[in-house]
Amino acid sequence: MMTERLILLSLHAVTAVLGLGPIVALALLASRRTPPEIAKALVFFSRLIQWALLVMLATGLWLSLLSGWAVLRQPWMHVSLTLYLVAGALLGLNGPKLRRAVADSTAGDLSRVRRFALISCALVGGIVVLMVVKPG
Numbered sequence: 001m002m003t004e005r006l007i008l009l010s011l012h013a014v015t016a017v018l019g020l021g022p023i024v025a026l027a028l029l030a031s032r033r034t035p036p037e038i039a040k041a042l043v044f045f046s047r048l049i050q051w052a053l054l055v056m057l058a059t060g061l062w063l064s065l066l067s068g069w070a071v072l073r074q075p076w077m078h079v080s081l082t083l084y085l086v087a088g089a090l091l092g093l094n095g096p097k098l099r100r101a102v103a104d105s106t107a108g109d110l111s112r113v114r115r116f117a118l119i120s121c122a123l124v125g126g127i128v129v130l131m132v133v134k135p136g
């Protein structure tokens with residue numbers, strides 16, 4: 001049904017902006033000496049991002065179902081899914097690092113979190129371009 005597709009597409013796009021936007025906050029706020037209070041906020045962002053990635057997958061699969069799974073056979077979708085998995089793995093690795101930084105009450109070295117978040121920004125940017133342009 002057309003309206004079902006539009007509702008799902010809207011949810012998919014809103015989650016991409018609001019749910020994955022905090023990846024930028026991770027990249028900006030994680031540093032070599034991150035105070036525990038900031039690390040605490042970053043743990044919350046990190047959880048939000050994990051949930052958003054799950055919603056992206058669920059709504060994405062549902063949209064694919066509506067197209068009779070044809071879209072999943074497209075090469076641009078294979079590249080997108082690979083980028084999605086790499087970004088998911090990098091962002092997932094941030095969780096334990098951030099929780100440890102909160103547990104230590106001194107400023108923690110979160111430069112790896114910053115690096116992984118920056119790479120994920122580029123990967124998500126690539127996914128958006130692929131999903132909009134749908135090349136080949």
Ligand code: HEM
Binds near residue numbers: 056
């Ligand atoms: C970081 C993750 C993701 C981002 C940022 C993202 C972004 C987008 C955007 C912006 C669109 C709108 C394209 C348009 O209508 O012009 C879109 C459409 C779509 N996405 Fe995603 N997406 C992500 C993950 C996924 C995943 C994991 C799947 C599949 C399992 C998926 C499947 C789809 C499908 C099927 C469409 C509709 C394409 C069509 O018009 O036929 N997406 N996505």
